[in-house]
Amino acid sequence: MLTLLGVSSFAFVHWRRCSSGSCNDAGFNYGPVHPVTTNAEAELEQYAKEVLDFSSHYGGEGSMSYTMWNAAGAPSVFPSSGDFTHTAVFRTYGRWWEDNRTEQSFSRTPHSFYSQDFLEVAFQEQVFPTSVTILETYHPGAIVQILACSLNPYAEHHTTDVRWEVLWAGEPTKVSSPQARQFCPPVRQISFATNLLRLEVNSTLLDYYTELDAIVLRGVRNHVSSITMPIIAKTTPKMDRDSTGNDVNVGNGYFDKLPYELIQLIVSHLAVPDLCRLAQSCKLLQRHCYDPLQYIQLSLQPYWFLLNDLSLGHLQSRCTLLQRLNMSWTGNRGAVTAGGFCSFIRACGASLMCLELSCCHFLNEACLEVIAQTCTNLQELNLASCDRLEPQAFNHIAKLAHLQRLVLYRTKIEIEDYDVVMSVLSTRCRTLVSLDLWRCRSLSERGLSELMSGCVVLEELDLGWSSALHSGSALHGGSASFRHAARRLSRLRRLYLTANRNICDADLEHIATHCPALERLDILGTRLVSPAALRRLLHSCPRLRLLDVSFCSQIDTRTVQELSTLFPNVSIKKSFTQ
Numbered sequence: 031m032l033t034l035l036g037v038s039s040f041a042f043v044h045w046r047r048c049s050s051g052s053c054n055d056a057g058f059n060y061g062p063v064h065p066v067t068t069n070a071e072a073e074l075e076q077y078a079k080e081v082l083d084f085s086s087h088y089g090g091e092g093s094m095s096y097t098m099w100n101a102a103g104a105p106s107v108f109p110s111s112g113d114f115t116h117t118a119v120f121r122t123y124g125r126w127w128e129d130n131r132t133e134q135s136f137s138r139t140p141h142s143f144y145s146q147d148f149l150e151v152a153f154q155e156q157v158f159p160t161s162v163t164i165l166e167t168y169h170p171g172a173i174v175q176i177l178a179c180s181l182n183p184y185a186e187h188h189t190t191d192v193r194w195e196v197l198w199a200g201e202p203t204k205v206s207s208p209q210a211r212q213f214c215p216p217v218r219q220i221s222f223a224t225n226l227l228r229l230e231v232n233s234t235l236l237d238y239y240t241e242l243d244a245i246v247l248r249g250v251r252n253h254v255s256s257i258t259m260p261i262i263a264k265t266t267p268k269m270d271r272d273s274t275g276n277d278v279n280v281g282n283g284y285f286d287k288l289p290y291e292l293i294q295l296i297v298s299h300l301a302v303p304d305l306c307r308l309a310q311s312c313k314l315l316q317r318h319c320y321d322p323l324q325y326i327q328l329s330l331q332p333y334w335f336l337l338n339d340l341s342l343g344h345l346q347s348r349c350t351l352l353q354r355l356n357m358s359w360t361g362n363r364g365a366v367t368a369g370g371f372c373s374f375i376r377a378c379g380a381s382l383m384c385l386e387l388s389c390c391h392f393l394n395e396a397c398l399e400v401i402a403q404t405c406t407n408l409q410e411l412n413l414a415s416c417d418r419l420e421p422q423a424f425n426h427i428a429k430l431a432h433l434q435r436l437v438l439y440r441t442k443i444e445i446e447d448y449d450v451v452m453s454v455l456s457t458r459c460r461t462l463v464s465l466d467l468w469r470c471r472s473l474s475e476r477g478l479s480e481l482m483s484g485c486v487v488l489e490e491l492d493l494g495w496s497s498a499l500h501s502g503s504a505l506h507g508g509s510a511s512f513r514h515a516a517r518r519l520s521r522l523r524r525l526y527l528t529a530n531r532n533i534c535d536a537d538l539e540h541i542a543t544h545c546p547a548l549e550r551l552d553i554l555g556t557r558l559v560s561p562a563a564l565r566r567l568l569h570s571c572p573r574l575r576l577l578d579v580s581f582c583s584q585i586d587t588r589t590v591q592e593l594s595t596l597f598p599n600v601s602i603k604k605s606f607t608q
């Protein structure tokens with residue numbers, strides 16, 4: 031069942047009449063609402079009514095600032111450009127958040143799959159889309175795919191036959207200007223009416239966060255009947271079951287002369303659907319395509335709209351050696367059930383080391399229990415944005431004794447006292463290299479000092495938007511804990527102090543002196559840092575590549591320009607509002 035996440039905004043629906051010249055009205059059926067019009071087709075124009083699902087956002091869950099919920103409703107920024115809180119902003123941009131562990135990427139990912147993040151929005155009325163316009167109000171260019179779904183999220187009865195069609199797909203682009211634009215790519219005709227769209231984005235080439243203000247769906251209620259959809263034969267050619275007679279001495283030609291390993295190598299370059307198709311060509315290739323060695327690692331994420339219990343069941347017998355599985359984004363709206371997933375994990379999970387399950391809303395407590403029981407060697411578990419998983423489900427994670435990486439971003443796990451977590455980490459996890467405490471509201475000065483006392487080999491530390499830290503430092507007159515942190519963490523490469531308003535020159539001096547390996551620093555939103563302190567920092571940290579000083583009131587655009595000229599290797603970010 032769909033849980034509507036969205037903060038419902040007012041539905042904006044109005045009838046727009048195209049002048050007969052601007053609208054391709056040939057062959058339209060005339061809608062029931064305007065039976066008398068003969069030469070103009072009524073086109074319905076709607077803003078998104080509600081945001082149903084998404085993979086990430088910059089803002090906090092309890093807030094409206096920079097959250098995906100802002101994608102619903104009429105535009106609030108457009109035609110202005112700039113960094114505004116009431117827009118939809120994803121969590122990352124550029125390559126700054128990429129992990130450089132090489133084993134991380136999954137092979138076999140199709141070259142046409144670029145998507146990093148997604149956003150699903152519902153509209154009031156189902157239409158056959160004629161255009162989709164996205165108002166991008168800051169750093170446009172991230173949208174790589176627009177899809178339409180046949181399911182009406184507002185219908186009382188849901189069909190099990192849910193289809194997704196690509197309306198438009200493209201490569202990520204680098205738009206030279208951060209200014210607002212209306213992105214309105216040509217859309218394909220589809221054979222069903224839709225009121226559920228999905229945008230997929232890749233912000234890799236952007237200089238800063240992309241901001242989306244509104245999404246406009248235009249379409250007609252009646253299908254364009256003159257366009258005949260190609261009819262794809264549902265029936266597959268009959269298999270010659272009785273083949274025993276004719277495969278004597280037929281052989282496989284030159285393939286019989288190739289060593290088994292060589293064919294395995296050739297087959298290993300195929301994407302998963304091609305592997306499945308090739309398996310149907312002959313017995314020799316079927317054996318190769320079904321060999322569990324072809325499924326040591328498997329990413330099903332690019333096929334999120336195709337995967338269901340049945341296809342998962344088919345893969346089961348081949349995946350007995352599976353070590354890394356990426357099912358992120360798959361199985362939603364009933365396509366994969368908790369039962370189907372559990373049976374797959376029971377059959378294929380014993381050697382799993384890495385399991386990516388971002389946005390898998392079918393997961394329930396039973397699934398986590400099966401993971402904990404079966405995948406005893408699991409080292410990495412990603413449950414990002416599994417925001418419908420009940421809090422008690424997380425208890426099973428404690429049984430995973432070998433975990434090295436755990437992602438609980440946007441889940442319902444509630445940690446009341448992060449300081450306790452910090453003290454456990456500092457005694458038990460002294461070799462911790464990377465820790466992301468983004469928006470951990472209960473983390474205080476005390477917790478941070480506790481962490482510093484044990485975890486001194488940290489290379490990455492994200493303390494962005496940790497609001498208690500910020501008020502704590504105010505209380506003690508300055509941010510002693512940040513200075514303490516800088517002194518202890520000489521290996522730091524990435525440090526995010528986003529929106530910790532009391533970061534001051536003294537803190538930067540400590541960072542400059544004690545963290546020579548620093549590559550990325552984010553001090554967005556402080557009033558206390560001066561240009562002189564920034565300059566000293568840039569001199570002392572030769573490896574610095576990213577410095578975000580947006581909303582730092584003492585650092586004006588001229589300072590940024592000067593420093594950028596002096597330090598051409600550093601991307602100095604300062605966002606603007608117009």
Ligand SMILES: *[C@@H]1O[C@H](CO)[C@@H](O)[C@H](O)[C@H]1NC(C)=O
Pocket residue numbers: 130131132
């Ligand atoms: C990641 O990159 C940094 C330099 O940017 C390097 O020092 C480190 O060894 C790399 N880690 C891995 C696992 O490659």
Ligand SMILES: *[C@@H]1O[C@H](CO)[C@@H](O)[C@H](O)[C@H]1NC(C)=O
Pocket residue numbers: 134135136139146329331332356358386387388412
């Ligand atoms: C696998 O999962 C992660 C986390 O959900 C995702 O970011 C990554 O792009 C995935 N897909 C592939 C094809 O590697």
Ligand SMILES: *[C@@H]1O[C@H](CO)[C@@H](O)[C@H](O)[C@H]1NC(C)=O
Pocket residue numbers: 143144145146202232233234235
């Ligand atoms: C995003 O786009 C970049 C640039 O085209 C590409 O290298 C990268 O692999 C894409 N990311 C994903 C997750 O597909």
Ligand SMILES: *[C@@H]1O[C@H](CO)[C@@H](O)[C@H](O)[C@H]1NC(C)=O
Pocket residue numbers: 596597598599
């Ligand atoms: C910038 O980086 C290049 C290549 O890493 C290096 O040769 C050059 O000296 C650097 N320039 C400055 C001003 O640090």
